[in-house]
Amino acid sequence: MKRLAACGVLAILGVALAPASPPPFAERVRQVIDAYAYPKGADAGYATIAAKLKRRADPAWCSRRLIELLDQGPTGDMFWMFPVTAIAYLDQGQLSPEARHALRRAWRTYMPFRGDTENHWLLYYASLYLMAQKWPNEPGETWFSGKSSAENFREADAWIRSWVDLTTTRGQGEYDCTHYLGVFLLPMSYLAAWAEDPQMKKRASLMLDYLIADYAAENLEGIYVGSHARTDDRQVVEKWGGVSSDFGWLLFGLGYPLEPHAGYALFYSLASAYEPPPILQRIAADRDRPFTHRERKRTRNRWRYHDELHGPVYKTTYLRREYAVSSDQGGVLQPVQQHSWDITWSVPDPRGVHNTFFTVHPYSSVFELQTYFTMGPDSVTEEVVRSKRTYDSPDKLLGGSPHERIFQDEDTVIALYDIPPGTRFPHVNGFFSKDLALVEEHPSGWIFARGGDAWIACRPLQPYFWKPIEGGGRRLFSPYLKNGFVVQAAPASEYPSLRAFQQAILALPLRLRTDPVPAVAFRSLRGRHLEFAYDAEPAVDGRRRDFAAWPLFGGPFLNAPVDSRMLKISHGGEERVLDFRTLTVTERPTQGRSR
């Protein structure tokens, strides 16, 4: 009990002190594991068993509880596979023969569904890989798949390698997710810790660097800034609320951890507990100078209505200490949970704060769902809404739209909408947070706002009115089909007053039209002449943006050409190169070429 109480006190202190003085990495790992090994409540599941085994505590209870859980019947598909895989590897002689036998038997009697997304498959195959490795030379009759250990291993190995190849050449499909970041880090942590094949072990270690680098470059004090392949109704407005924030704290000591810690952070910690190298830690925290970071990702598998299985995603993120602005090109790149653009401003304590601004067309259609899902047309919306409740709501703030086009240059965003008549929800929603310090509608048509130390100017192309949002804030509602917004952010340090900011914005040349398609010509606060018309290539100072040359990663910290299978990480005169062709990491000085 004393130990439990001490842990509780430590946990409270850890949370309270998190932003100012995070404990060292090893201590953060310990806190995460102990939170599960010694849970406050009575609900002790697989996670607690795994955490206790890691701590080599209560092995008799672990055995008993494992048998109880397995006797209840496994459930959860790949979300069952990964915890019991960890238990199998953390056992190390602690479990009773009966418990071990029950665990082995479950992999014969329970067939997990492999699922239908990238994260499902990665969890499924990483777990299957490790269990086939653990129980080699066993016949098909002993596995749910009916395949021998060797067959299971080969299949899992092939898919994992193909996923790494695809990710390092064309990008992730479920990219930059506030929640699902954890389910990509977790299997790589497992393989880095427990794969016996040196190449797989190395591949997974490199992927940990790769995924963590991707996140490090696009976080603001631990918050994963948008756009995202997937987020959810809460996290799209309360940007801190995702598993990624737990990893921001765990990996870098940034921001605030979740309470309780995410299970994904636990299982990451139970396996490799990989501490990012110093260069990634510096990149995660360095917001001294503004920078633009570009990424190319890919769409989820498009089963219908497209000639190519994957389409490109062109992502732009501008970050500075006060805020971040991030966007994709618009369109439906992922079903249901896509988040295409936003401004996220920094706040001292983001918990419960809606520190973001964005606009969306609330799109809902069988076309979208049949593009990405294999279900039939009549029940698919009903099935999706059962777990993604706002999908078919006109009020929603989540999701992409085929009628949205976005162009970003530094901290300027132009979002245009051309919604065909007859579209299910023929309007545009704008999210105006409860946590904006001010919102002023100017006679010029601009709306001025302030969030944290960020000024925001938003110029709707069409009239609008306001609707309240449950949970706080207001929704800009504009029921015009040809629509759009010009949005400019700026740091409060550059404009000491609202009036100064307004004067600067109002002095900028701006031309708007909505027919035949929405179009904008605008000189940004950064002095660039921006031109963008719906479905046309955007131009900066008269030069068309070259999407063909868009890199897999491009910016001051991360660089990789498309199809390269490499990632160059740079910071502070140092360079770390991940080469997936040779499975090597090279570290070298850059003679001042990187910031």
Next chain:
Amino acid sequence: MADWIRVLWVALAASAPLPAQFLLTACMVNSRAYVVGARLPASGLSVRDAAGIWRHTGFNHPLVTALDYDPRQPDTLYLAAGNGCIRAANRGRDWRILTGEEVTELRDVAVDRLTPGTLYIAHPAGIRVSRDGGASWQDASRGIPRKFTMSVALDRTRAGHLVVGTETGLFFSADGGASWTPAGAAGFQVMRIQQSPHDPKLWLAATQLGGLFRSTDGGASWENLGAIGAGRNLYDVAFDPTAPERIAVGGWSVGVAVSADGGKTWTARNAGLPRPDVWSLAFDPARPGRLYAGVHEEALFVSDDAGLSWRKEGLEGTVIYRLTFIPAGGGR
């Protein structure tokens, strides 16, 4: 090779019903509370035993969309499933996944009656064929522009002849899937293809929004029947093995419609069904006029008068993707 099923059906139609010769199987899911990762009520394959009791068979699985079998070994079923093509031996009890990481979320499976060891699967990225009983697979969708495939059907009288239903219509192959020609229903997602048990030249295809299509030349060309289902989604079509002119279609907001004149005219047969949303249909080959319908998340319903009246027949709360009669005797 003899036309095994046709001979059997003709014999059945001419003689007293022999219900024990067939078992009804259902590819089904208890979908109401399920998303990936959640607890799954009994789902996958259910077989109705000789006593009329439904028994969930094999593993619990949320996506078994179709099954087929080789008449030479009817004890072994082949399932189109979320995890791949599954060989379910021992009448569905012992499963082995035959495919690997190259396919997912299968929509259909067809066993070649004329070429032992050959089976085809329809999946979201095309068609694959195995010529060694599922030990190895090759892509068989070269030349098809958009790959999403919901249905595959083999001609039981002509080796290597098959029709697939894709996102953009029907495609016909006379060389075992090595090459394809567009055959009809252009622009429509095809949901289900069936060959008549009475006339091997006669085929029907149900589509999303396009209605019902018919081929009278063994699947090489198709025409729209026009009279049923246009603007709606038809999920299944069934020939009555005991009545050459009787056909049924099932669909969303269509329910069950039955034609007694080979598709010239149709009559809605929904009196007694709780909702007009039907996924699957099957005529009982051993009981003339008996028709089964899987109604969306309600139950399986059965009619003994070709749809004039219905009663519940189990599998409450399920979506039934496919109803298939399999020989009861088996090979054991």
